[in-house]
Amino acid sequence: MSNKVVQAMYNDDDILMDAVKAVREANHHIEEVYTPFPVHGLDKAMGLKGTRIAITAFMYGCVGLAFAIWMMNYMMIQDWPQDIGGKPSFSFAANSPAFVPIMFELTVFFAAHLMVITFYMRSKLWPFKKAENPDPRTTDDMFVMEVAVDGDENELVSFLEKTGTVEIKVTEKHY
């Protein structure tokens, strides 16, 4: 299979959406779509699988909750029990109302931060990463759809030209 792709440019997200639907209907494989902003419903139109980040978020939240319970028990009950406001810290259960805000915050903290880190790793984003977008204009006002060339290249180009593209380019994809 060749690494050749056709890059079709669009200047409007509605036209792009229609184009994506038309291309998928014609059974061409869309490699990637680059947009300057998130386009609502594009993931469904491209047929991408639903994200599983919610599941990881739940697991990270559970880790955060468990960590907070362990931490508060270690700090306030085992390691250094104190009498705060007439509530001696000799029992976790009797003092647990005071720990609930910390448990809540650490659940949110773990879920949020680990979720962001997971998202970056999954999207292959890290410091000094070279930008993948084929044209710098996709960060401004242009939308680029990359379609894999599989079969007749000219037919594909003429097909894409009919989808409202403003510019079209056939290029080698470097992985």
Next chain:
Amino acid sequence: MYTFSSKLKTFSFALMIVGLLGVAYGFLSTPSSVEDVKVMLQESGAHGEVAQSNEHSASDKVQAEENTHSTDEHATHVFHLLKNKPWSALYVALFFFFMLAFATLAFYAIQHASQAGWPIVLFRVMEAITGYLPVGAVLLFVFFVLSSLHMNHLFIWMDPEVVANDELIQAKSGYLNVPFFLIRAAIYIIGWVAYRQYSRKLSIAQDNASDLTNYTKLFKSSAAFLVFFLVTESMMSWDWIMSLDPHWFSTLFGWYVFSSMIVSAITTIALITIYLKGKGYLEFVNNSHLHDLAKYMFGFSIFWTYLWFSQFMLIWYADIPEEVTYFVTRFGEYNLPFLGMVALNFVFPLLVLMNSDYKRVPWFIVTTGIIILIGHYIDIFVMVMPATVGDQWFIGIPEIGSILFVLGLFIYVVFTTLTKAPLLAKGNPFAKESEQYHY
């Protein structure tokens, strides 16, 4: 147009009749005198120690006298609590169904004021639920008038004898007095019902209108109503619930009651929508609309828990006697309902409705919705009962009878209102967005 099926109508009348029987039983089974209560207490054996004999005859006599005196006092106390029981049961049920309609009205006003696009196809369902508001509010007002006539003693500050011996209530009597209480209640109710009828009229007028004047009026009146709502809702919760414990106060009580109201109201909207869809109506409501309602059910369940806990934690931490007494009763005599409702209102919706896909499945929403409604009934129960019936509480025939009676009335009024207008509100500029709503 919706037609009120005769099956459902019969069902609602059956509920009302069965409920009325339960309520009547509750009133008839209250003890008629303190003597009856004494016999009852003796039989239950809880206070059998009075009969214990003592070796020292001199001190025995004194002891016995003291005991008789305290038993008398105790029996009188229990007598008053038991007298309050059927009234409290009715009050909790009346308030519960009133708040479903009331918070639905607030939710409805929020949708208009924010010019939200998605819920337009649900407007007629919301309007039908708020149809119960005039009925429910007037019933509550009648209840308050009966209270002020000393038919019951739920609000102890209405009793001049209690006030005469209570310095704290005396200090509050500028606010907590019967005429002002009734005037306030009348102002709230007139304001809410006025907006309800006005918005309903505009909404129906917009159906066939050629311009947007009704829509604009609806937007403006909704925004104004929300201001009125925020103030009166808070004051209503002080007057109608917090004043049952006239010594106790909580600054976030209005919010706490609101959170309970709004989550129950949205649940009711979802349940009635699903019921109507199941009957083949509301074909324009898709599962994205249900998803949004379920998201609100999920979110407001967490919001309720947040306020439930915030109110508790600050009072627990400060540990001021006049404040903690509220939670001492609830953790003591009301332990099971007080902590059990956290499982029903928080843990269950949290775990069941967390998954995005489950929020679109009707039977998940219905199951969770019923649990949420039961949980928030218990929430109101635990707000009211400790002050009025104390340790004599029980969810028995009077309580369930009251629920059934008001539920029957609620179903009858709501579905009758539903027949009065087309099920799809037209003429809203965002109507198309709502009909094509897809998430």
